[in-house]
Amino acid sequence: MTHTLELQPLRRDSFSPFGDVIEMVGSRNFAINQGATQRFHDIARIFTDPTDGHAAISLARSQPLPSPLRIEMLERHPLASQAFIPRGDQPFIVVVAPRGERIDSGEIRAFVADGRQGVNYHPGVWHHPLLALAPDQDFIVVDLISPEPNCDEHHFDSTDRLLLDYSGLLHKRHPAVGGGAG
Numbered sequence: 001m002t003h004t005l006e007l008q009p010l011r012r013d014s015f016s017p018f019g020d021v022i023e024m025v026g027s028r029n030f031a032i033n034q035g036a037t038q039r040f041h042d043i044a045r046i047f048t049d050p051t052d053g054h055a056a057i058s059l060a061r062s063q064p065l066p067s068p069l070r071i072e073m074l075e076r077h078p079l080a081s082q083a084f085i086p087r088g089d090q091p092f093i094v095v096v097a098p099r100g101e102r103i104d105s106g107e108i109r110a111f112v113a114d115g116r117q118g119v120n121y122h123p124g125v126w127h128h129p130l131l132a133l134a135p136d137q138d139f140i141v142v143d144l145i146s147p148e149p150n151c152d153e154h155h156f157d158s159t160d161r162l163l164l165d166y167s168g169l170l171h172k173r174h175p176a177v178g179g180g181a182g
Helices: none
Strands: 002-004 007-009 019-022 029-032 037-040 054-062 069-071 073-076 082-086 092-097 109-113 118-121 137-145 152-155 161-164
Touching: 019 082, 118 137
Parallel strands: 002 161, 007 109
Antiparallel strands: 019 118, 029 037, 054 137, 069 161, 073 152, 082 118, 082 137, 092 109
């Protein structure tokens, strides 16, 4: 059976079961540094298992994958949250499924981040690896570095045909379905 995922704009309310939307729009903010800086405060909570390891900031450079894309696997990080914040102003795609030991393909959701939004997946949330829409798209990554296993993968069998068509969004700076408020 083939199922095509519908893309929807990334909004705080619709993404909240999976994690946090990292954006300035609609975030609590206040002036700091003698009024020279506006701080957008406590937008996403970083969860880590502090037993062994540490929270880290890394950089990632991603390339677009061909569209339509067959979703063949999702991954999750059981010990910690994982955040992706785009550098620049390029939209990207986010594919997620709720926490749990099993994935119901009917609960998989696809979002378009508008290029000014990042995401913070809560621990255990299933997600697809980065889906860039432009060549050499750079991201800031915040996650747990640990010697303990912190990445589970779920590979769909051949009877689950999940497709995602984002060909109309490739190489565009601001997709029509995007949006920053939520």
